[in-house]
Amino acid sequence: MSVINLDHMSANPLLPEVQEAMIAAIRENLGNPSSQHRLGERAAELLDESRAAVAALVNASVSREIVFTSGGTEAVNLAIKGVAWAKSDEGKGKHIVTSNIEHNAVIRSLRRLKLMGFTVTSVPVDERGRVNPETVAKAIRPDTILVSIMHGNNEIGTIQPVKEIAAVCKEKKVLYHCDAVDTVGVLPVDVQEMGVDLLSFASNPFYGPTGVGGLYVRRGVPIWSLFDGGVQENRKRAGTENLVGIAGMAEAARLAARDMGARAAHTRKLRDLFLSKLPEYLSDYGINGDPENCLPNLVSVSVHHVEGESVVLMLDDEGFAVSTRSACASGSLRASHVLLSTGLGFADCQGTLVITFGIDNTEAEVMKFLAALKTSVTTLREISPLYKNGQGVPQ
Amino acid sequence: MSVINLDHMSANPLLPEVQEAMIAAIRENLGNPSSQHRLGERAAELLDESRAAVAALVNASVSREIVFTSGGTEAVNLAIKGVAWAKSDEGKGKHIVTSNIEHNAVIRSLRRLKLMGFTVTSVPVDERGRVNPETVAKAIRPDTILVSIMHGNNEIGTIQPVKEIAAVCKEKKVLYHCDAVDTVGVLPVDVQEMGVDLLSFASNPFYGPTGVGGLYVRRGVPIWSLFDGGVQENRKRAGTENLVGIAGMAEAARLAARDMGARAAHTRKLRDLFLSKLPEYLSDYGINGDPENCLPNLVSVSVHHVEGESVVLMLDDEGFAVSTRSACASGSLRASHVLLSTGLGFADCQGTLVITFGIDNTEAEVMKFLAALKTSVTTLREISPLYKNGQGVPQ
Incomplete structure (x- = not known):
C-alpha cells in the first residue's frame, strides 16, 4: 500500500x-x-x-x-x-x-x-x-x-x-x-x-x-x-x-538555503487548508501551539474523547502516517510533557495528533486525510464509553 | 596519478x-x-x-x-x-x-x-x-x-x-x-x-x-x-x-565473516614478501612488534637515520601512500607513545613507517614499493647530517 x-x-x-x-x-x-x-x-x-x-x-x-x-x-x-x-x-x-x-x-x-x-x-x-x-x-x-x-x-x-x-x-x-x-x-x-x-x-x-x-x-x-x-x-x-x-x-x-522559502510557503498552504477545512470534518477538538509564531509545517490537534494512539493505528491501516508525538518518545505511554506544560488536561494530551507536512504532500492528500480522519474519529468515538450521542460524557 | x-x-x-x-x-x-x-x-x-x-x-x-x-x-x-x-x-x-x-x-x-x-x-x-x-x-x-x-x-x-x-x-x-x-x-x-x-x-x-x-x-x-x-x-x-x-x-x-580467512592469508603473503625482500633493499632498520602474535596486514619498520615524515612525503610524490602512525594522531610531532613504550629510542620512533596491506594490493605493488622505498631512504640519508659514508653518525 x-x-x-x-x-x-x-x-x-x-x-x-x-x-x-x-x-x-x-x-x-x-x-x-x-x-x-x-x-x-x-x-x-x-x-x-x-x-x-x-x-x-x-x-x-x-x-x-x-x-x-x-x-x-x-x-x-x-x-x-x-x-x-x-x-x-x-x-x-x-x-x-x-x-x-x-x-x-x-x-x-x-x-x-x-x-x-x-x-x-x-x-x-x-x-x-x-x-x-x-x-x-x-x-x-x-x-x-x-x-x-x-x-x-x-x-x-x-x-x-x-x-x-x-x-x-x-x-x-x-x-x-x-x-x-x-x-x-x-x-x-x-x-x-x-x-x-x-x-x-x-x-x-x-x-x-x-x-x-x-x-x-x-x-x-x-x-x-x-x-x-x-x-x-x-x-x-x-x-x-x-x-x-x-x-x-x-x-x-x-x-535548503535556496528553497527554504518556497518549501515553507508550500507546507504553510497545506497547513492552512487543513485548518480551514477541519471544522467541516471534525467537532470537539483544539489546536495547540501559537498561531502567530509557529513552524510552517506542523499542526498539533487535540481530538477530544479519543485516544491518539488508536487514531494513529486506524489511519495507518488506511495508508496515512501521522504521529502522536516525536518518534523519539514513541513507546511511552505517558502524556506529553509539552502539552501538559501548556495547561492541557491529561485526556486531551492522549487525544493529540501531530501532523507534519512535507514538500512531497499535495492539497489532494490533505483532503483525503481529512476524510480518513473523520472516519477514524467517528468510529472510535462510537465505541468509546466516553462519548455518547454525539458528545463527551463528563468523567 | x-x-x-x-x-x-x-x-x-x-x-x-x-x-x-x-x-x-x-x-x-x-x-x-x-x-x-x-x-x-x-x-x-x-x-x-x-x-x-x-x-x-x-x-x-x-x-x-x-x-x-x-x-x-x-x-x-x-x-x-x-x-x-x-x-x-x-x-x-x-x-x-x-x-x-x-x-x-x-x-x-x-x-x-x-x-x-x-x-x-x-x-x-x-x-x-x-x-x-x-x-x-x-x-x-x-x-x-x-x-x-x-x-x-x-x-x-x-x-x-x-x-x-x-x-x-x-x-x-x-x-x-x-x-x-x-x-x-x-x-x-x-x-x-x-x-x-x-x-x-x-x-x-x-x-x-x-x-x-x-x-x-x-x-x-x-x-x-x-x-x-x-x-x-x-x-x-x-x-x-x-x-x-x-x-x-x-x-x-x-x-568479513565469510572472507576473513582468505583476506588475512592474502595480506599475510604480501607482508611476508615485503619482510623477506626488505634486506635486499634497505639496511639499518628494525621491525617492531611481535612476529608471533600480530595483525596479518601490518608492518612497522623503523628506518634508522631518517625522518619518517620525510619518507612519507617523498613516497607520496612517487604515488605510494604509507603512514608514520595512525591518521588520528597525524599532525602530532611527538614520538609515538607506542614505540617509546616498547623501548625504542626517540630517533628510531621518528624514522618509523607503518605499512598496512589490503585486499586490493598485489605482489607487484609490494615490489614497486620496495624499490621506491629504497630510493627515498637513500636520497634522504644522502642529505642527512646524521648519516655519512653509508652509516649512521653517533649523535
Whole structure:
C-alpha cells in the first residue's frame, strides 16, 4: 500500500540531489581527511566544502565554528554536557536554566548532569507554549553557567523568542544554547543575528540523511568533547568522519538555503487548508501551539474523547502516517510533557495528533486525510464509553 | 596519478557489495525505525537485520548486546566513560587499569576521566609490545572498576593476550573493555570465548564505511549513555540512527565473516614478501612488534637515520601512500607513545613507517614499493647530517 506521509517530523525523504551527493561520495572511495598523503586530500576537501555549506546555512562567521555530529541528539548532548563540564571545571558554578517544553535530548542530558551534581531550573511556558524572556532573566543566578531553550518546538510548533532570550543571557553573562533541530533548514536561522553561543541542528529536517547533524559553537566558547581521541573537528569531536552522511547534509544545506522559502510557503498552504477545512470534518477538538509564531509545517490537534494512539493505528491501516508525538518518545505511554506544560488536561494530551507536512504532500492528500480522519474519529468515538450521542460524557 | 595504497589503516576502500547496500538504503528512503506507523517498518527491520549480522561477527549471545555508534572512537568513549560513571555512581570506586600502548581514544578518554576525579594505572609492555596478564592482576586494586586493554595494536600490530587478561578481570570481579577496532572483521573475534565484558569496533577496518562502529556490551553490564534523549539502541545511545552507514557495516560484517580467512592469508603473503625482500633493499632498520602474535596486514619498520615524515612525503610524490602512525594522531610531532613504550629510542620512533596491506594490493605493488622505498631512504640519508659514508653518525 502506498502511504501518504503526514509525519515528516519522524523521517523526511532524501532529496534526489542529496541521494546523488551521497552516492557520489560512496563511489569515490574517499580516503581519510587526516591522512598525511594524497589519498586523503579529496576527503579533506569534501569535508571543508561541506563545513562551509553548513556554516553558510546558519550564518556562522567562520566554518570552523561548525562541529559535525551524528545527529541532533549528539549535538544537544555535546552542547549541554560539554559546556557544563568545561564551565564547572573553571569553577563558574553548576546551575543550568531550561524550559518545560524541551526535547528529551535536552531534558535527559540535564537529568544526567543532575546525577553529576548540577542543578537545573526549568521555566514554565504560557498556554501557547511560549517562554517569557523575563522569566529566564529571573531564573538566572550567580552560579548559572548555561541556558538551554529551544527554537521551534517539535510537538506544538511554537517558536520561542530566541533573540530576546539571547539578549538576557548576554546581559547576565551566561552562555546560551539553542536546540534548533526543527528550524535549521526550515526557517531562516542566523546565529549571529540571534546572538546564540551554541546551536544544535540535524540534517533530516531539511531533507538530508538521518544520523548526521551539527553543533554551532561560537569561537571562544569553552566546551569539553564527548568523544576524546584524535584531533578531528577542531578538537571538539574525535573520530573518523561519516563523510557520506556529511556530503549528504552539505548538499541538503545548499538546497535548503535556496528553497527554504518556497518549501515553507508550500507546507504553510497545506497547513492552512487543513485548518480551514477541519471544522467541516471534525467537532470537539483544539489546536495547540501559537498561531502567530509557529513552524510552517506542523499542526498539533487535540481530538477530544479519543485516544491518539488508536487514531494513529486506524489511519495507518488506511495508508496515512501521522504521529502522536516525536518518534523519539514513541513507546511511552505517558502524556506529553509539552502539552501538559501548556495547561492541557491529561485526556486531551492522549487525544493529540501531530501532523507534519512535507514538500512531497499535495492539497489532494490533505483532503483525503481529512476524510480518513473523520472516519477514524467517528468510529472510535462510537465505541468509546466516553462519548455518547454525539458528545463527551463528563468523567 | 594513481596511488598505491599501503595505508589501509587510515582508510580501507568500500567493497562493491557494501557500496550497493548503502546505495539501496539511500534509494529506499527508509523511514524512522521508532515510528508508530508502517513507514518506519522497513527501517526497523533493516536495523534488526543489521544488528544480527554484526552480533554474529563477534558472536554476541543476543543481538541487543550490540550498540551501534558513529565509529570506533565513540564506542571506546562510551565503553570507558559509560562504565566509569555507572560504576562510580554505584560507589564501587574510581580506579581504572589500562596499558601504555592504547589508542588515543582510550588514553584521552581516561585523561578526561582523571579531570573528573578518576585515577588510572597504566601497565607497561615488553619490547614486543605485549602486556603481561600478571602485571594487570597486580595493578588491580579494591577500588578498580574497569580494565581497558586493546586487542590488536594499530601501530605495531601486536596482539594482546586478551583471553588471559579477561580471566584475570573475571577472577578479580572487575569489568574488562577491549578496544578491538583493528581486529574485528580482520581476525576471528568471539566475545564469549574471549570473556570480555565490552568490546569496541569500527566498520572501516573490514571494508565498511567510516563514521560507523559498534560496542558490544554484555547483558547486565552497567553503563551510562554518552547521548541521552530517545530510547534507541536499547536505551544505551539516544538519537535517530545512521541507517545508511549501518546497512553498509552490516553488509561488510557478512562479507568479513565469510572472507576473513582468505583476506588475512592474502595480506599475510604480501607482508611476508615485503619482510623477506626488505634486506635486499634497505639496511639499518628494525621491525617492531611481535612476529608471533600480530595483525596479518601490518608492518612497522623503523628506518634508522631518517625522518619518517620525510619518507612519507617523498613516497607520496612517487604515488605510494604509507603512514608514520595512525591518521588520528597525524599532525602530532611527538614520538609515538607506542614505540617509546616498547623501548625504542626517540630517533628510531621518528624514522618509523607503518605499512598496512589490503585486499586490493598485489605482489607487484609490494615490489614497486620496495624499490621506491629504497630510493627515498637513500636520497634522504644522502642529505642527512646524521648519516655519512653509508652509516649512521653517533649523535
